[in-house]
Amino acid sequence: MKFVQVPATADDVEGHRRRHPTSAQLSALAALHRNLAMKKHARLVLRHNGFSGSSELVDALLNRVSTIASERRSRATKRIQARLGSVPQWAMRHLLAAASPSAAAGTPQGRLEQLRKTSMVSAAKSCLRHGAAGGSSFQVRLTKNPAEVGYTVTIDSNRDTYRGRFKGWAATEDHHAITAPIDWRVRVLKRGLATAGGMLTLDLHPLVGQGDIELFQAVWVSQARGYGVAVHRGVIARLGSEVFHAADAQGAIQGVTRKLKLATEPAKQRVSAYALSVEGFLARYGRYGDIPVSVEDARDTGACEYGIRSWCQAVGIDPEEGCVELSRVLDGFRTHPMVEVRRTVLHAIQACRRGGG
Structure with missing residues (x-):
């Protein structure tokens, strides 16, 4: 049976409610729609190809797309390792992106453009919230033109995600x-x-630094x-492994200098805390769960205002x-x-101890 490729913007159709694809047909649909990520789109793919658009089949199709992508990445990883040997994880991610089927198609310029976009999306997904129940897109x-640089998020909804007693609810x-x-x-x-x-x-323009501080x-x-x-829009200062965001260069210089000083102050407890894994850190300091922590505690450790608020919103x-x-x-x-959160936790505990709490 020949299947058709269905765009995400296609009109909805009824499909055949009692017709379910076989495992091979599901794989064929997944291979034809490699970038499938949203439930609404998956339902359209099934219905336009004459199948039921039930929630079970939608999940099955999305899982098959994910499985095929994972298998392709695994094979590509093995080929890269066989050819280049040990490769750092960050470099492997970009090599895999460059070797992806979507990047391999078209002209060299087209592949370069796809790699640029893939790298941008990967960075955005790593630090910004995404993946709502109804689907997500980038x-x-x-x-x-530097004046055009920006980032916007549009919130929409669909009523095709939920089934059962929640059918018709907006996702x-x-x-x-x-x-x-x-x-x-x-x-x-x-x-x-x-x-x-x-x-x-999103964008950087180097400024004249101050000593070892990059601006x-x-x-x-x-x-x-x-x-x-x-x-x-402002200034980022970098000193060693520390960075600080501020509205102007002077604020960034003062912030990153103070941040590095606080981070490198000799303290046996601080060093041992940083050596712990995430789970080890939680296990050690979970017993202080009732201690109050404020934004001021984070500021006292040298964290920048932008970073504090961004992390708070993220969690x-x-x-x-x-x-x-x-x-x-x-x-x-x-x-x-974040390493800044470790510092804030330690600072809050130490402040409580000093206060006799």
Whole structure:
């Protein structure tokens, strides 16, 4: 049976409610729609090809697409390792992206453009919330005009996701539109600042540094409420392995200098805490779960305001609450284990001990 490729924008059809694809047919549909990611789109694929659009089959098709993609990555990884030997994980990700079927099609210029977009989306997904129940999408536009650089999230909904007694309920979708410099990989990624401080860096322009401090005029994106984002324009300072975001160069210099000083102060407890795994850190300090932690504790460790608020929004903590229990901070650390959070936790515990709490 010959199947048709169905775009995500196709009109909905009835399909055949009692007709289910075989395992081979499901694989054929998955191979034909390699970038399938949304339940609504999967349902359209099944119905347009004459099958039932039941939630079970939708999940089965999405799982088959994921399985095929995983198998392709595994085979590509083995070929790269056989050819190049041991490859760092970050380099492997980009080699796999370049070797992907979508990148392999078309002209060399087309493959380069696809690699640029894939790298941008990978960085965005690593630090910004995405994947709502109704589906998620990312669109990247490359530009040579710095004034056009930006990031927007559009929230939509569909009523085809849920079944059973929830049928007809609206499911949220998040659609991300990114406008990035055409040379983002050279300008940002290769400098190691793509996700500096847990936020997505969209653009960088080197400024005259101060001593060992590197300065960049930058555009970056922080997490806002829900799936929303906030775009900031300011200066990023880097000193060694520490970075600091600020509105101007002077604030960035002062912030990164203070941050590095606090991070390198000799303290046996601090060093041993940093050597722990995430689970080990949670196990050791979980017993202090009732201790109050405030935004001021994070500021006292040298964390920048943008990074503090972005991390709080990413883990569902309202920065305006004033104080939250340490247990909530540790829950957030489990999913977003930033080094600045370790410092904040240790600072809050030490402050409590000094106060006799």
